Amino acid sequence: MSEVKIMLGNEAIARGAFEAGVKVSAAYPGTPSTEISENIVNYPEIYAEWSPNEKVAMEVAIGASISGVRAMASMKHVGVNVASDPLYTISYSGVNGGLVLVAADDPGLYSSQNEQDTRCVARAAMVPVLEPSDSQEAKDFMKYAFDLSEKYDTPIILRTTTRLSHSQGPVTLEERCEPVDAVYERNPAKFVMMPGNAKLRHVYVEQRLKDMAADACEMPINKVEMNDTKIGFITSGIAYQYVKEACPNASVLKLGLVHPLPRKLIEDFASKVETLYIFEELEPVFEEQIKSWGIKCIGKEIFTVQGEYSANMIRKAILKEEVELKPAAQVPARPPILCPGCPHRSVYSVLNKLKIHAAGDIGCYTLGAVAPLSVVDTTVCMGASISTLHGMEKAKGKDYIKNWVAVIGDSTFMHTGINSLMNMVYNQGTGTVMILDNSTTGMTGHQDHAATGKTLMGEEVPAINIFHLCKSLGIKNVVEVNAFDIVELERIVKEEVAKDEVSVIITKSPCVLLKGNKFTTKCVPVPEKCVKCGMCLKPGCPALTKNADGTISIDQTMCNGCGLCKNLCKLGAIETVEV
Amino acid sequence: MANNTKNIMIVGVGGQGTLLTSRILGGITVEAGYDVKLSEVHGMAQRGGSVVTFVRYGEKVAEPIVEEGQADLLIAFEMLEAKRYAHFLKKDGVLVVNEQRIDPITVVTGAATYPEGIVEELEKEYSVLKINAMDEALKLGNSKVFNIIVLGMAAKHMDFSKEDWLKVIEKTVPPKTVEMNKKAFLLGFEGAY
Numbered sequence: 001m002s003e004v005k006i007m008l009g010n011e012a013i014a015r016g017a018f019e020a021g022v023k024v025s026a027a028y029p030g031t032p033s034t035e036i037s038e039n040i041v042n043y044p045e046i047y048a049e050w051s052p053n054e055k056v057a058m059e060v061a062i063g064a065s066i067s068g069v070r071a072m073a074s075m076k077h078v079g080v081n082v083a084s085d086p087l088y089t090i091s092y093s094g095v096n097g098g099l100v101l102v103a104a105d106d107p108g109l110y111s112s113q114n115e116q117d118t119r120c121v122a123r124a125a126m127v128p129v130l131e132p133s134d135s136q137e138a139k140d141f142m143k144y145a146f147d148l149s150e151k152y153d154t155p156i157i158l159r160t161t162t163r164l165s166h167s168q169g170p171v172t173l174e175e176r177c178e179p180v181d182a183v184y185e186r187n188p189a190k191f192v193m194m195p196g197n198a199k200l201r202h203v204y205v206e207q208r209l210k211d212m213a214a215d216a217c218e219m220p221i222n223k224v225e226m227n228d229t230k231i232g233f234i235t236s237g238i239a240y241q242y243v244k245e246a247c248p249n250a251s252v253l254k255l256g257l258v259h260p261l262p263r264k265l266i267e268d269f270a271s272k273v274e275t276l277y278i279f280e281e282l283e284p285v286f287e288e289q290i291k292s293w294g295i296k297c298i299g300k301e302i303f304t305v306q307g308e309y310s311a312n313m314i315r316k317a318i319l320k321e322e323v324e325l326k327p328a329a330q331v332p333a334r335p336p337i338l339c340p341g342c343p344h345r346s347v348y349s350v351l352n353k354l355k356i357h358a359a360g361d362i363g364c365y366t367l368g369a370v371a372p373l374s375v376v377d378t379t380v381c382m383g384a385s386i387s388t389l390h391g392m393e394k395a396k397g398k399d400y401i402k403n404w405v406a407v408i409g410d411s412t413f414m415h416t417g418i419n420s421l422m423n424m425v426y427n428q429g430t431g432t433v434m435i436l437d438n439s440t441t442g443m444t445g446h447q448d449h450a451a452t453g454k455t456l457m458g459e460e461v462p463a464i465n466i467f468h469l470c471k472s473l474g475i476k477n478v479v480e481v482n483a484f485d486i487v488e489l490e491r492i493v494k495e496e497v498a499k500d501e502v503s504v505i506i507t508k509s510p511c512v513l514l515k516g517n518k519f520t521t522k523c524v525p526v527p528e529k530c531v532k533c534g535m536c537l538k539p540g541c542p543a544l545t546k547n548a549d550g551t552i553s554i555d556q557t558m559c560n561g562c563g564l565c566k567n568l569c570k571l572g573a574i575e576t577v578e579v
Numbered sequence: 580m581a582n583n584t585k586n587i588m589i590v591g592v593g594g595q596g597t598l599l600t601s602r603i604l605g606g607i608t609v610e611a612g613y614d615v616k617l618s619e620v621h622g623m624a625q626r627g628g629s630v631v632t633f634v635r636y637g638e639k640v641a642e643p644i645v646e647e648g649q650a651d652l653l654i655a656f657e658m659l660e661a662k663r664y665a666h667f668l669k670k671d672g673v674l675v676v677n678e679q680r681i682d683p684i685t686v687v688t689g690a691a692t693y694p695e696g697i698v699e700e701l702e703k704e705y706s707v708l709k710i711n712a713m714d715e716a717l718k719l720g721n722s723k724v725f726n727i728i729v730l731g732m733a734a735k736h737m738d739f740s741k742e743d744w745l746k747v748i749e750k751t752v753p754p755k756t757v758e759m760n761k762k763a764f765l766l767g768f769e770g771a772y
Contacts, residue, residue, distance in 0.1 A: 006609050006617075031621055110620065134616070134643075167643035168605055168617040244641040312646045325647050326666040331659055332691035334683035336593065336628035364626060372688045445621070537687065542627055545682050555681075557713065557722040 007171045009164040012135040013074070013102055014039035015171065016142025020098070021179045022046055022072055024064035026057035028415065029444040030076030031111035032165040033104035037074060038447075041456050045176065050447055050456045053382070053415040054079035058086045058101065065099035065155075066191060068182035070146050074102035077118050078381065082416070087155070088125045089193050092201035094153035094208075096182045098146035101127075105161045107281045108308040111443075113362065113381065115306065117282035122157050122259050126205050128212055129157045129259040130221065131237040135169040141256060144221060150182075152208055159258065161281065163238045163308060213260035221256025224269055231318065232273025234266065234286055234297070239279050239309050246314035261289055270295045277318060281309050338367050340543040341519060341560025343483035343509035344436055347407075348373040349539040349564065350489050356403050356497070358434075359392070361385035361417070363409040364442045364511075372540040376407065383408070383416030389431045390424045398430045402497055405432045405505075410466060411441035411449045418469070424502050425473050432496045432503045435466060436483070438511040446514060470504045477501055483509035486567050512560050521561035521576040527551045529573035536565040536574060584637035585737075586645040590664045591656030592681050593620075593630045596726040599752065600654070601632040603730060606747040607739050608636035616643035627684075629660055654733045656726055657681050658697045665701055674705045675733040677712045677725065708732060715766060724756075724763035731767020741768060 007015065013036050017025060025048045027037040040048045051057035054075040064071035075083060080103045087101065103121075106112040122129045128148065132141040138160065145156040189197050216222055228249045235243050236255040243252055253269040255261070270276050270290075278287040278299035287299035302317045303309070315321040338345045348368045351358060352375050360366055360376035361384060369376035378388055385406040393401045408417045413435050424431055441447040448454040453463030470478045477496060481489050489507065496503035510517045523543075532550030543558035544565060554565070554574070566574040587604060589597045601617050608615040613636040620630045633645045647667050653674045655661030661676040668674060676698060685691040701707050710732055716725035727748070734744055745761055752760045 004609075006605055006615060008619075034621070163618060163643060166619045166621055168602075168615070168619075169640075169643070170609065170614065238643075241642040248641075310644065310646055311642055323648065328647075328666050329662045331663045331694065332683050332685045334592065334627075334629040334659070334663075334685070336626035337684045339594070339627060367626065370684070371690070372684075443626075540684055540687055542681070542684065542687065545687065557717075558681075 003173045004170050005173055006168050007135045007139075008035055008166065008168050009135050009138045009160055010035035010166070011039045012138040012171050013142050013158065013160065014043070015173065016139035017072055018043040018046060019139070019174050019176050020143040020146045021070050021177045022146070023069040024061060024071040025049070025074070026051045026060035027074040028052070028054045028057055028079060029441050029447040030079050030104070031444055032106060032160070032162040033074050033076045033079070033102065034444045034447065035165070036102055037456060048456050050449060052450055054083040055085060058083035061099060061101070062086055062090050065095045065097045066184070067096065068184050069097040070179060071097060072100045072102060075104070076112065077103055077105045077116050078112060078114065080118055080121055082382065084121060084125065087127065089198075090155050091125050091127050092193055092198055092205055093191050095149055095155060096184060098149035099155040100142065100145045100149060100158055101155060102158045102160065104165050105159060105282065107161055107163075110162050113379065115282065117285065118157060118159050119259055119285045120283055122159075123285070126209055127155055127157050128152070128209070128257065129159050130256055131159045131258045132164065132256070133237055133240045133254070134164070135167070135171045137256070138164065139171050141221065152212055154208055159237070161238055209260050212257075213263060216257050216260065216262035217265040219257055219262070222262050222265060223254045223256070224265070225252045225254065226272070227251050229273045230275065232269060232276045233279050234269070234276065234290070235279040237281070239281050242309050242311045242314060243279055245311035246319065255286070258285070261286065263293060266290060267293065267295065270297065279303065279309065279314070335370060336367060337370075337540065337542055338364060339512055339560070340541055340558045341512035341562040343438055343507065343512070343562075344368060345373070345539050345541065346483045346486060346509075346562065346564045347434065347436060347489065347507050348375045349568070350486050350493060351375045351405065352538070354490065354493060356405055356493065358405050358407045359385045359389040361406075361408040361412050363412050365407055365409055365436050368407070372538060382412055383420055386417055386420035386424055386431070386433050389433075390420065390427070390429045393429055393431055394427075398500055401431055405434050405493070405497065407434045407436055409442065410435060410437040410439065410451055411447070413466065414450050414464070421470065421504070422473060425475060429502055430500045432493070432505065435504060435506045437466060437506050437508045438514070440511050440514055442511045442513075446511065466506055470506075475502050475504055477503035478506070479504070480506045480508050483507040484562055484564060484567070486564070512562065519561040520578060521563070522556055522559050522579050523554050523561055523563060523566055523574050523576055524556075525552050525554055526573050526575055529571050531571060531573070535568045535570070538568065539564060541565060584635055584640055586650045587634040587652045587654070588631060588645050588650045588664060588667055589634070589654045589656070590629070590631045590660040592660065593626050593628045595656045596723070597630050597632050597656065600726050600730050601634055603747055603751045604634045606751050607743055608634070610743050610747055611739060613637060614640045616640045618643040629663060631664060652733060652736055654729060656729060659683065659693065661701060662694065662697050665705060668705055672705065673708065673736050674701060675708045675729060675736075676701070677729045678709050679711070679713050679725075710767070712767070716763065719759070719763060719766065721759050724759055727760050727763040728767040731764040732770070734764070734768050744768070
């Protein structure tokens with residue numbers, strides 16, 4: 001009997017890639033997609049890498065496909081924006097070996113800056129999309145995606161969502177197939193997308209989508225489950241599970257291919273049910289197309305375009321069931337915060353003291369926007385900190401940004417921050433850029449990048465030196481400082497922001513959660529010296545609490561002994577002890 | 580389909596080990612031959628925030644989340660989180676709560692107050708089992724295994740054998756920590772709490 005294993009959606013996607021015979025995988029980490037690559041690396045048959053950003057990852061996969069092997073790139077939904085330039089054009093070229101882009105959407109914004117729907121991007125790029133509903137399908141659809149890619153000469157997007165990627169369910173394992181590499185033959189009409197060639201490919205792409213839409217009516221991944229015909233649902237992905245939970249007896253058209261849509265199949269299904277509901281998370285992608293065909297259906301009139309769906313939503317909106325619920329208790333919110341011992345907290349405590357505003361970026365350090373640190377004023381997308389600061393300067397002049405810095409992490413700097421820094425140098429900016437170098441991609445759970453000296457597959461490689469990289473751009477003022485040396489850091493920040501030149505301050509202190517980075521001390525209060533001034537509490541370390549009498553307690557199981565609170569106390573009322 | 584499905588939630592503060600605990604729970608249900616779905620939280624939400632994971636098992640499980648009013652068992656690693664999610668419990672649901680207080684940043688900054696008497700209040704409405712697992716874990720010499728002690732206590736309310744639990748723990752936790760985790764589990768499972 002074949003082995004059944006309980007797998008995370010992302011783990012199943014990786015398994016699907018393995019079984020499909022994928023040879024090359026490239027990615028940039030991003031929740032909820034990260035574990036795909038972290039699992040792919042367990043299959044030695046696949047070359048797997050962290051690329052510096054999603055555009056590069058997509059292009060690496062494209063190159064591998066052109067050479068004739070099955071290849072993939074994976075990323076979160078906003079990563080698809082970064083990769084969209086190659087994506088829109090490889091859609092025209094098509095593939096040689098099968099090519100799949102796994103895009104992980106985040107309805108409910110668990111860990112993202114927006115809630116965009118990849119299906120909209122796919123429609124614009126004219127790329128077909130598959131959407132699985134559980135871990136088993138995640139694996140199966142991945143294999144099917146490669147077959148479709150080669151059959152229709154197109155890249156395929158496999159769309160997942162946070163709930164699918166981060167849910168576990170049983171998966172039946174199968175053997176890896178080893179497809180013969182496609183033969184590479186020079187074919188400029190297909191792979192050199194200059195105007196004359198691309199014009200012809202556009203005709204092909206339109207026809208390809210029409211053919212697929214027609215064939216989709218017969219595809220096994222588009223499934224009709226006829227039951228009670230009073231209510232019919234058209235749904236896909238995780239939303240299908242909510243339908244099955246709330247209305248196990250309703251008729252369902254479950255779409256596995258969510259772009260292009262199987263019009264005939266939908267028309268046929270619609271004609272058989274009394275009331276047709278379209279149950280899709282995020283944008284009304286199915287609904288608008290289906291309504292445009294003159295089919296009566298109900299969708300976003302009763303279901304939201306925001307956040308995740310649930311079975312209770314159906315029970316309330318369609319079944320009109322009075323779901324008897326106790327009200328949620330009113331309790332203080334618990335938003336995410338920087339960890340005890342996080343070097344970012346130390347940096348922000350200095351910036352907060354100096355009343356400096358920060359143009360922020362994407363990473364754990366985005367949390368510097370919330371009280372009590374309240375330093376980060378803007379966050380847009382990966383790499384935007386440096387360029388938005390530059391834009392402010394060009395709008396308002398160099399004196400306007402004397403109390404501003406850009407803050408960006410090491411991984412984000414390598415992702416796209418470097419481009420913005422080149423621009424600042426080239427266009428005579430004078431901004432101060434702080435690279436919060438914690439030697440890892442922290443937020444997504446510690447992935448390596450070009451400046452850490454290690455690859456996804458675990459090889460030791462020369463680390464790109466961020467200090468020298470900045471120097472090589474011609475920047476005179478590049479300083480490295482320990483994030484926890486708040487006295488020195490304060491002096492440097494004051495000095496650099498005052499200069500009428502580009503400055504880069506690299507705060508070098510590894511992430512407190514990074515393996516092998518163990519603090520050997522703990523902080524303990526000395527109550528008899530405490531004057532209850534609250535200085536130590538200012539940076540908001542979660543290990544510290546204020547006692548009823550105004551003195552403080554330090555939770556010894558949480559404290560990582562970074563010493564920030566001790567350094568802030570001028571009276572010696574906090575000591576560090578060796579452990 | 581939903582009727583014979585068991586719904587379990589594990590709630591706590593990011594970093595308290597809800598993921599590991601839910602994986603052990605998932606493992607034991609598979610061991611027993613059930614269909615199972617687990618849902619977890621990764622990424623930013625984990626950073627010291629309020630985290631919740633769901634475990635559902637039965638003959639055939641569709642959705643991976645537990646909705647309000649449907650939990651048979653709520654395992655809370657922190658008191659405020661117990662209060663936050665208690666309304667997910669069914670009328671006859673059981674709450675297992677670790678009597679640890681971790682102030683959220685909103686309390687640390689003085690923007691909110693940590694409610695007093697949480698457990699006493701919850702006891703009036705729900706069937707509650709409580710333990711100060713952190714104290715117990717420190718007695719074992721490893722503060723990190725407090726979550727497994729709480730799991731051991733919760734395990735008394737599930738129909739799996741001690742041997743199966745220990746087998747799954749051995750398969751799930753890092754090899755170096757197997758003995759410590761087994762000890763912690765048994766402390767919760769066999770202790771007089």
